[in-house]
Amino acid sequence: MKTVIPSALEKPQGHRPFPPGRRPSLLARHLLRSLVWTGWALILLLGLLGSPESARAGLGTAFSAQEAVHLGYSRVVTATLPGPLTAYTLSRTATNPLGHAVTERIREVAGPDGRIFALSWSTIHHPDLNLLLGKRLPSSLPFIRGERTLSLPTLELRMGGSVLHSEGMAWDPRRLPPGINLQELLTLP
Amino acid sequence: MTKRLLADETERQLFGLFRLYRRVLPGVLGLLLILSGCGGGGGGGGGGSSSGPPAVYANQVVVSLLSGEWNIPTVSVTLCVPGSSTCQTIDNILLDTGSVGLRISHSVLTIPLPAVTDRGSDVYECYKFGSGDTFGSVSSADVTLGSEPAVAVDVQISNHTLSSPSSCSPSTITTAGVNGILGVGYPFAQYDAGTYYTCPSSGCPSTTSSLSCSNSTNGSFPCQVANPVFSFPSDNNGVLLAMDSVSASGAASPVYGVLTFGIGTQSDNSLSGLTTYTVSSSNTCGSSYSYIDASFTGGASGSCGFLDSGSNGLFFGTGAFPLCGSGNSWYCPSPSPGTISLTLTGANGNQRSFSLSILSENTISMSNDIGWNDLAGPYSSNRTFDAGLPFFFGRTVAVGYQTGGQTPFWAF
Structure with a gap:
C-alpha cells in the first residue's frame, strides 16, 4: 500500500547504553541523569501538547x-x-x-x-x-x-x-x- | 436496523426475518387462505417489469434496480486500458444523477488501468458526497456506455482501506453489491472538482495538491475525474432517466428504467412534455448550492431542493413524521401512509407542486420488494429537500449540463 500518513507524534527512541569499559564520573553521571529526566519531561510535555486528543477540537473538548x-x-x-x-x-x-x-x-x-x-x-x-x-x-x-x-x-x-x-x-x-x-x-x- | 445503502447486512437480514416472523406470519397465512379461495392472484407489489429488460436505442442503456435492496438503480459499464482491447465490463454500477464521474471499486477491477501521475507521484482523490467520502487513486480508461463510442476519461479507483488524509472519511462503495458509481448529473459540470493529492511512496500529504498530471486523459489540466457523457461526440449535453412506475405498495424485482444520452439530439431524447427548472446564480438556492427553490411539509422558508437518483429515499425535514425507532433513519407515519406537499421552482420561474405519499418503513421492511416510491426519512436540516429515487419512478427526469452556453437545469 502506497499511501501512509506519518504519525504526528513519533515514539521516543530509547537512550543508548554506555559502551562497556567507559564509565563516566559520578558528577557526570548525575548531570547526565538530570539531563535525561529533563529530556523525558520535555518529551512528555510536548507529547501532551501535541497529542491528537489535546490538538483535537470539537466534541468533548473546550472551545478555543x-x-x-x-x-x-x-x-x-x-x-x-x-x-x-x-x-x-x-x-x-x-x-x-x-x-x-x-x-x-x-x-x-x-x-x-x-x-x-x-x-x-x-x-x-x-x-x-x-x-x-x-x-x-x-x-x-x-x-x-x-x-x-x-x-x-x-x-x-x-x-x-x-x-x-x-x-x-x-x-x-x-x-x-x-x-x-x-x-x-x-x-x- | 434500517435498510439504507447500507449498514450491517447480516444484522439487517436477521432483524428483518425476526420482524417478518413476528408481524407477518399471521397475515401471510390469512392471505394464503384467501388466495386459495380465489383461485390465485398476481405477484407481489406490482409495477415491476415481468417481461425482461426494455429494448434500447444506441444512445440508451438499461437501468435495473439492485436485487435485495431498496431503490438502488444500476447500469453496466465497460472499461478498457486506453488504446487497447484489454477490457472489463462491470455490472452493478450505481447510476447517480447527484454526482460527477465514474468510480470503480478496486476490489472488482481486474485490468491494469494506468495511473494518472504528477511529477512522478500517483494522483489520489477524496471525493466528498454529503454523506461520506470515497478515496482512491486516479487512472485513465476508455469507457463505453451502451452503444455510444468509447471515450477516454479519468476515473477513480476507490479503495477505503488506503490510509487517507485526515480530512477524508472514506467508506467502501462495494456495500450491498454495488461495484462503483457513475455520476452523470449534478452539479452539471464535466469535471468533478474533487479534492486531489499527489502521493509519493512515503504517503499522501495533508494538504491538497495543485496538479500538473501526466497519463491523464485530460492533458495537463485539469486531470480530474470526469463525467464520460461530456466526452461523447454527440449526445453530450445531458441525460434523461426514465424509471418504471411502481405502485404505492412496492414493486418486486426486476424493476427497470432507461438512461438516454443527449437532450434534443435524437428522436428519443426530446424534452417534449417535460418542464425545465433552471439552476441559476440569480437566486440563493442556485448561487449557494446549484439547487432549485423548494417548499415542502416541515421545511423552513427559503428552502432548496435537488434531484438525486443515488439517494434511495426522499429526505426532508427533521421531524415531519415519527422515526421508526431509536437510531432508525426512516419515517414511520401513523397512520400510514402519510402525505406531504412539495413545490419545486426553477430560476426560470417554472413551478410545480406534488402531493407525495410516505409509507411507514415498518411496512416496507416486511416486504421483499425493491422499488418504493414512498420511502422517506429525515434530513440533517429542515432547509433542504433531497428528492431521491422515489421521485423518479413513473416519470422522466432530465439533467441539462452546463455546456455550450446551456443554462443547467432539471426537467420533469
Missing part, C-alpha cells in the same frame, strides 16, 4: 480560538444561552467548485463545564470529521447516499446533502443537558 484556526475559520461569534450553555458559531466565506461565494458555518455548543457536547455544520464539503469527532468516528463507514444516521454510545451523527453542500449534526448523547431542544440549539443562522 486555536480550534477555529485549525478548522480554517476566521470569524467566531459567541453567545451565552440558558443553562448556562455557550454557542460558538464559526463562519467564513469560501468559493465552491463552481466559483460561487458561499458562507460556511459550524456551530458548537458547550455545556456548563465548558466542553462541547453538540455541533452542526452547513458547508460546501463536510468539515474534518476526524478533528471534530475524534475517536468517536469509526474508521470505516458503510457507503451511504442520502442521509447518514449513526447511533453509537458516544456519538449520534446525522449528515447528508450533495457534493456541493454538506449539512450535518453530531452530539454526545451522554453529555446532553436535560431539557434542551437540540434542533433549536444547533440551528444555523
Whole structure:
C-alpha cells in the first residue's frame, strides 16, 4: 500500500547504553541523569501538547480560538444561552467548485463545564470529521447516499446533502443537558 | 436496523426475518387462505417489469434496480486500458444523477488501468458526497456506455482501506453489491472538482495538491475525474432517466428504467412534455448550492431542493413524521401512509407542486420488494429537500449540463 500518513507524534527512541569499559564520573553521571529526566519531561510535555486528543477540537473538548484556526475559520461569534450553555458559531466565506461565494458555518455548543457536547455544520464539503469527532468516528463507514444516521454510545451523527453542500449534526448523547431542544440549539443562522 | 445503502447486512437480514416472523406470519397465512379461495392472484407489489429488460436505442442503456435492496438503480459499464482491447465490463454500477464521474471499486477491477501521475507521484482523490467520502487513486480508461463510442476519461479507483488524509472519511462503495458509481448529473459540470493529492511512496500529504498530471486523459489540466457523457461526440449535453412506475405498495424485482444520452439530439431524447427548472446564480438556492427553490411539509422558508437518483429515499425535514425507532433513519407515519406537499421552482420561474405519499418503513421492511416510491426519512436540516429515487419512478427526469452556453437545469 502506497499511501501512509506519518504519525504526528513519533515514539521516543530509547537512550543508548554506555559502551562497556567507559564509565563516566559520578558528577557526570548525575548531570547526565538530570539531563535525561529533563529530556523525558520535555518529551512528555510536548507529547501532551501535541497529542491528537489535546490538538483535537470539537466534541468533548473546550472551545478555543486555536480550534477555529485549525478548522480554517476566521470569524467566531459567541453567545451565552440558558443553562448556562455557550454557542460558538464559526463562519467564513469560501468559493465552491463552481466559483460561487458561499458562507460556511459550524456551530458548537458547550455545556456548563465548558466542553462541547453538540455541533452542526452547513458547508460546501463536510468539515474534518476526524478533528471534530475524534475517536468517536469509526474508521470505516458503510457507503451511504442520502442521509447518514449513526447511533453509537458516544456519538449520534446525522449528515447528508450533495457534493456541493454538506449539512450535518453530531452530539454526545451522554453529555446532553436535560431539557434542551437540540434542533433549536444547533440551528444555523 | 434500517435498510439504507447500507449498514450491517447480516444484522439487517436477521432483524428483518425476526420482524417478518413476528408481524407477518399471521397475515401471510390469512392471505394464503384467501388466495386459495380465489383461485390465485398476481405477484407481489406490482409495477415491476415481468417481461425482461426494455429494448434500447444506441444512445440508451438499461437501468435495473439492485436485487435485495431498496431503490438502488444500476447500469453496466465497460472499461478498457486506453488504446487497447484489454477490457472489463462491470455490472452493478450505481447510476447517480447527484454526482460527477465514474468510480470503480478496486476490489472488482481486474485490468491494469494506468495511473494518472504528477511529477512522478500517483494522483489520489477524496471525493466528498454529503454523506461520506470515497478515496482512491486516479487512472485513465476508455469507457463505453451502451452503444455510444468509447471515450477516454479519468476515473477513480476507490479503495477505503488506503490510509487517507485526515480530512477524508472514506467508506467502501462495494456495500450491498454495488461495484462503483457513475455520476452523470449534478452539479452539471464535466469535471468533478474533487479534492486531489499527489502521493509519493512515503504517503499522501495533508494538504491538497495543485496538479500538473501526466497519463491523464485530460492533458495537463485539469486531470480530474470526469463525467464520460461530456466526452461523447454527440449526445453530450445531458441525460434523461426514465424509471418504471411502481405502485404505492412496492414493486418486486426486476424493476427497470432507461438512461438516454443527449437532450434534443435524437428522436428519443426530446424534452417534449417535460418542464425545465433552471439552476441559476440569480437566486440563493442556485448561487449557494446549484439547487432549485423548494417548499415542502416541515421545511423552513427559503428552502432548496435537488434531484438525486443515488439517494434511495426522499429526505426532508427533521421531524415531519415519527422515526421508526431509536437510531432508525426512516419515517414511520401513523397512520400510514402519510402525505406531504412539495413545490419545486426553477430560476426560470417554472413551478410545480406534488402531493407525495410516505409509507411507514415498518411496512416496507416486511416486504421483499425493491422499488418504493414512498420511502422517506429525515434530513440533517429542515432547509433542504433531497428528492431521491422515489421521485423518479413513473416519470422522466432530465439533467441539462452546463455546456455550450446551456443554462443547467432539471426537467420533469
